[in-house]
Amino acid sequence: MAKFEISRRRFLTAASLGASGIMLSGCDAFDSQLSIGSGLRSFLENANGLTYRAQRLLAGRDALAPEFTEADIRQPQRPNGVTSPDDDDYKALLANNFADWRLEVSGLVEKPLSLSREQLMNMPSRTQITRHDCVEGWSCIAKWTGTPLSLLLDQAVVKPQARYVMFHCLDTIDRSLSGDVKYYGTIDLIDARHPQTILAYGLNGKPLPVENGAPLRVRVERQLGYKMPKYLYKIELVDGFADVGGGRGGYWEDNGYDWYGGI
């Protein structure tokens, strides 16, 4: 019995020492090696390239994101990021209900386009009830109506050297020393031509509200929300994005998010 007493005391001492060791470890030890551009960070980021290739291999070009039913629409689409652009040019467009707004398709295309909202809405449309997944972790199901991006790409005739679609937006997301930063982002041509990738002007049966990106936003249903820019005004076909922004392919990417947002 005495032996048991001693062993229990030793056990409890050791256990509490172990536990306090874990508590004290702290996690700022890694902070300095994790900033964008550092060697360790860049090495770890290779995993995103691996995820991208693996998911492209598994999903292929046309595997569809799950679609839902009207009964699954239980709430308004939650707005996120910029929900009311303070930009003068945007506010001027909004003031006359986007009558002067045009969507430009330019860059590496044979026939650059400039389309009014009416022209876009007269093209064949696709309506889909899909789940929006935010990188933060939440999800929201809504019905989106818009023009398949592939139709615009076909109309503009993409040049063979084009590799990405770049979205230019009207909303200022950040103010830096070199001026205002408007939201921008890129996707590859596989997602750009995916059947569910649409330029949405309708949400839950109504015109797209300002907070959700009026007059036009992108839906890329196999990726997270930050890959779906709002307040769109220009689509540019590019062969790379090294010289755009911070060179990582998008506003959030330049601030540390992975370029591929399929996970």
Added chain:
Amino acid sequence: MESVARSQSATGPGSPASTARPLIYRQSRWTRLTHWLWAISLFFMLLSGLQIFNARPQLYIGKQSGFGYNNTIFEIGAENTSAGTRGYTEIFGHRFDTTGALGWSGPAGNETARGFPSWATIPSYYDLGTARVIHFFFAWILTTTLIVWFVASLVNGHIRRDLAPRLDDLKRLPQDIIDHAKLKFHHTREYNTLQKMAYGGVLFVLLPLMIITGLAMSPSMNSVLPFLNDLLGGRQTARTIHFTVMLLLVGFFIIHILMILAAGPINELRSIITGWYRTDPPAHDDKTPERSA
């Protein structure tokens, strides 16, 4: 090998050294290597995962997150009260004050609103993007390690010999529970019933469930395996399961460490580093000497 020869010669029945504790080769190189890869991966995945959770410190049940309705079952937050800002944790509608740990924490006078505290996240400051980079890097390591372990352990017989449950295990379970409660450990080649349950549970249930629920949260994987979320009860339920499995793994880790400390940390560590394990003297009669930590 020398030590094996020594121990074998010393354990012959009736020999004067029969009370010696033989050193045996217990853990194969595959078991040892994968063990440490998991240890490292799980460490980084836990701390980066808590950081990711902090971006949305709420858990929901269903396909989506309720904003226009309530399907939140767990929440960490901060609120202003007459006693200043307090951190709270709410589980199934029951609210607990967790100031200093969950919801509101940091150096005295410099507290901030954050789900899990700074010391429990990588990076220590709020950085969702970096946490995701770390989390997915180690997700690849963890998953690859699990597959390598599974194949190697099928081939070398580790699963069949050491982990597969037998009828005997069931019979031994009550005594096993009593022994563990008394911190009375038997050092043998074989795992005891509770060990088999714990290791088997982690390797065949918790880790696969972690990977599956992780994949279920990926919008791209949803196009490959659309049935996954239907099976799990929706993406937000999958996220909640992912979090719950994390708690179970943390629980396993704590018990695992306590058991190692109690059963003899040097011997246990040696076996998972070198493979060699010192066992109890072989029993020659019913009077097996009792051995506690």
